[in-house]
Amino acid sequence: MAHSAKERWLTEERRTALSAYAFISPFFILFAVFGLFPMIFSFYLSFFRWDGLNPMSYVGLANFQLIFNDPTFFSAIKNTFIIGILGTLPQIIVGILLAFALNSALIRFQHTFRTLVFLPYITSIVAVAIIFGLVFNNQPFGLANYVLSLFNIDPVRWSQEYWPVKIAIATMVFWRWVGYNTIIFLAGMQSIPKELYEAAKIDGATIGQQIRLITVPMLKPFILFVVFTATIGSLQLFTEPLIFLGRGLREEGITMVAYLWRDAFVLNAFGTASAAAIVLFFIIITLTAINLLITNRIGRSKKVM
Structure with a gap:
């Protein structure tokens, strides 16, 4: 039953959609790693004092x-x-x-x-x-x-x-x-x-x-x-x-x-x-x-x- 339920869920249309997402996923993965994450981390880092080596210290709006x-x-x-x-x-x-x-x-x-x-x-x-x-x-x-x-x-x-x-x-x-x-x-x-x-x-x-x-x-x-x-x-x-x-x-x-x-x-x-x-x-x-x-x-x- 579990196998048949899985087959009903994984229809031909969904298989095609998953294949399409798999083909375009490298772009989104690279964008998340090299684009989105640095952007979010930059927002986060703007509230800290950090020289790249020592631990970060929170300074609020001091920067x-x-x-x-x-x-x-x-x-x-x-x-x-x-x-x-x-x-x-x-x-x-x-x-x-x-x-x-x-x-x-x-x-x-x-x-x-x-x-x-x-x-x-x-x-x-x-x-x-x-x-x-x-x-x-x-x-x-x-x-x-x-x-x-x-x-x-x-x-x-x-x-x-x-x-x-x-x-x-x-x-x-x-x-x-x-x-x-x-x-x-x-x-x-x-x-x-x-x-x-x-x-x-x-x-x-x-x-x-x-x-x-x-x-x-x-x-x-x-x-x-x-x-x-x-x-x-x-x-x-x-x-x-x-x-x-x-x-x-x-x-x-x-x-x-x-x-x-x-x-x-x-x-x-x-x-x-x-x-x-x-x-x-x-x-x-x-x-x-x-x-x-x-x-x-x-x-x-x-x-x-």
């Missing part, structure tokens, strides 16, 4: 008080947003222009140029940071300073001054991600009916008018997606400032992820690093909610129209 009383933490937040804006806005503008050119007959050998535009995205980020570190060298022989000297401008200390640090890091971010965004915009433009551009040409619209009146309005969903992904990426910026500034991570260029990395792996203060990670988590959640709200409103307005 949050430490980071909120640290001027460098607020500098890291401000630097993250400034570098994000400096790197994101040019990406969108240049990405749309490049995608428009690659989608039109303005450029020959389009497949080759598409590959070249996307190439920076698959280039090693460490190699990119090292190369740009040479470009933005503080010495007069650095490429950026040499170009400035042609216009009789004194050499700039790119890794030490407030705005030059941010401009240099934002340039790295722009160079690396503009090709990725261009491909996304290009995919969106290929879904726009060509009849709209042909009608605009007949009416005498210039290229600038075509981009402003046809391309940009039709690309709104893609622009929102790029803004969303670029915002999340800028909040997680780490490798560029670390390679460019070194382990010292000067206050002029330190980002939030670099701040919590320094606390954890340089100062061995895993509690304050976890507290900073929690603050960053809630900032990302807030910006994500704002993005979803804007996206939903735009979607509802399109349905009404």
Whole structure:
């Protein structure tokens, strides 16, 4: 009877479901071990003082008080947003222009140029940071300073001054991600009916008018997606400032992820690093909610129209 009851429970449909769950289980197991558990443990660790070796000691909200009383933490937040804006806005503008050119007959050998535009995205980020570190060298022989000297401008200390640090890091971010965004915009433009551009040409619209009146309005969903992904990426910026500034991570260029990395792996203060990670988590959640709200409103307005 027990055997027959088991056979009745293990029907063909349930066997198929169990087989499907067995095939997809490795992803969930890996996510639980390397994603979910570290996230939960980070929440737990933010209420403790721990150097990675000695026993943990409960300190309550002391770690949050430490980071909120640290001027460098607020500098890291401000630097993250400034570098994000400096790197994101040019990406969108240049990405749309490049995608428009690659989608039109303005450029020959389009497949080759598409590959070249996307190439920076698959280039090693460490190699990119090292190369740009040479470009933005503080010495007069650095490429950026040499170009400035042609216009009789004194050499700039790119890794030490407030705005030059941010401009240099934002340039790295722009160079690396503009090709990725261009491909996304290009995919969106290929879904726009060509009849709209042909009608605009007949009416005498210039290229600038075509981009402003046809391309940009039709690309709104893609622009929102790029803004969303670029915002999340800028909040997680780490490798560029670390390679460019070194382990010292000067206050002029330190980002939030670099701040919590320094606390954890340089100062061995895993509690304050976890507290900073929690603050960053809630900032990302807030910006994500704002993005979803804007996206939903735009979607509802399109349905009404």
